[in-house]
Amino acid sequence: MTSIGILGAGRVGGNLARKLAATGHHVTLSYQRPEEETAARAAGIDPRIRFADQRTTAGTSDIVINATPGRTALGRLTDLHAQLTGKILVDVSNATRDADDGLPGELCYPGSSLAEQLQAALPGTRVVKTLNTMLFTVMTAPGSLATPPTAYLSGNDENAKKTVVDLLGDLGWQSAWIEDLGGITTARATEAMILLVPHILRRHGFQPFAVSVAR
Numbered sequence: 743m744t745s746i747g748i749l750g751a752g753r754v755g756g757n758l759a760r761k762l763a764a765t766g767h768h769v770t771l772s773y774q775r776p777e778e779e780t781a782a783r784a785a786g787i788d789p790r791i792r793f794a795d796q797r798t799t800a801g802t803s804d805i806v807i808n809a810t811p812g813r814t815a816l817g818r819l820t821d822l823h824a825q826l827t828g829k830i831l832v833d834v835s836n837a838t839r840d841a842d843d844g845l846p847g848e849l850c851y852p853g854s855s856l857a858e859q860l861q862a863a864l865p866g867t868r869v870v871k872t873l874n875t876m877l878f879t880v881m882t883a884p885g886s887l888a889t890p891p892t893a894y895l896s897g898n899d900e901n902a903k904k905t906v907v908d909l910l911g912d913l914g915w916q917s918a919w920i921e922d923l924g925g926i927t928t929a930r931a932t933e934a935m936i937l938l939v940p941h942i943l944r945r946h947g948f949q950p951f952a953v954s955v956a957r
């Protein structure tokens with residue numbers, strides 16, 4: 743089983759960590775403050791999940807998932823350059839500035855994408871963008887929606903994408919629901935989908951959804 747490091751122990755990171763640990767992966771979840779581990783343990787988080795700071799999490803894992811705020815991720819992950827070299831970086835984040843109500847407002851990288859910026863800043867790391875186009879609950883329970891959801895993939899390295907497809911399978915994704923869009927530049931399309939999301943949330947609240955292709 744693969745060692746997976748998840749940066750960010752929030753809704754997305756915690757949810758992915760629980761499911762991936764339950765499927766037998768060695769999961770390390772990063773905290774900003776050690777109290778976060780104490781709180782997570784008290785709340786009964788899977789005891790198989792290891793906690794560490796972000797640098798240790800990135801340095802001791804084969805696959806690293808970025809589940810931290812996208813707006814500040816470029817500087818933070820560039821700082822982990824040495825730890826991320828040779829690794830697959832799965833970026834599930836969205837890089838936006840908030841609107842007045844706290845929901846995503848505008849893109850931080852119009853005409854580009856965070857994933858492209860990360861790939862350029864980390865040439866020794868294979869960046870794969872996925873799962874950023876749905877509510878976090880759907881990432882680990884794709885079969886729970888009435889309409890099959892889509893998980894888009896963007897990345898320059900075919901083998902890295904194959905590894906991520908396997909991971910998605912462990913999260914419950916059928917191969918028919920996975921859409922490989924091509925190289926990392928295609929992430930600018932899926933990152934732009936975040937502009938639709940606040941309007942859906944304002945109308946329907948935080949109901950599970952995914953932005954999917956219907957055929």
Ligand SMILES: NC(=O)c1ccc[n+]([C@@H]2O[C@H](COP(=O)([O-])OP(=O)(O)OC[C@H]3O[C@@H](n4cnc5c(N)ncnc54)[C@H](OP(=O)(O)O)[C@@H]3O)[C@@H](O)[C@H]2O)c1
Nearest residue numbers: 750751752753754774809810811812835836874876877878
């Ligand atoms: N929520 C969703 O449904 C959803 C869906 C798709 C994509 N995403 C994307 O996934 C990412 C995480 O979302 P989320 O909903 O899980 O957010 P969240 O619940 O706020 O969790 C964010 C995590 O990142 C940590 N963090 C914040 N600032 C940091 C910093 N400067 N350095 C290191 N760690 C930091 C937070 O730690 P503290 O708690 O200590 O601040 C927390 O553990 C975001 O990029 C978001 O756009 C979210």
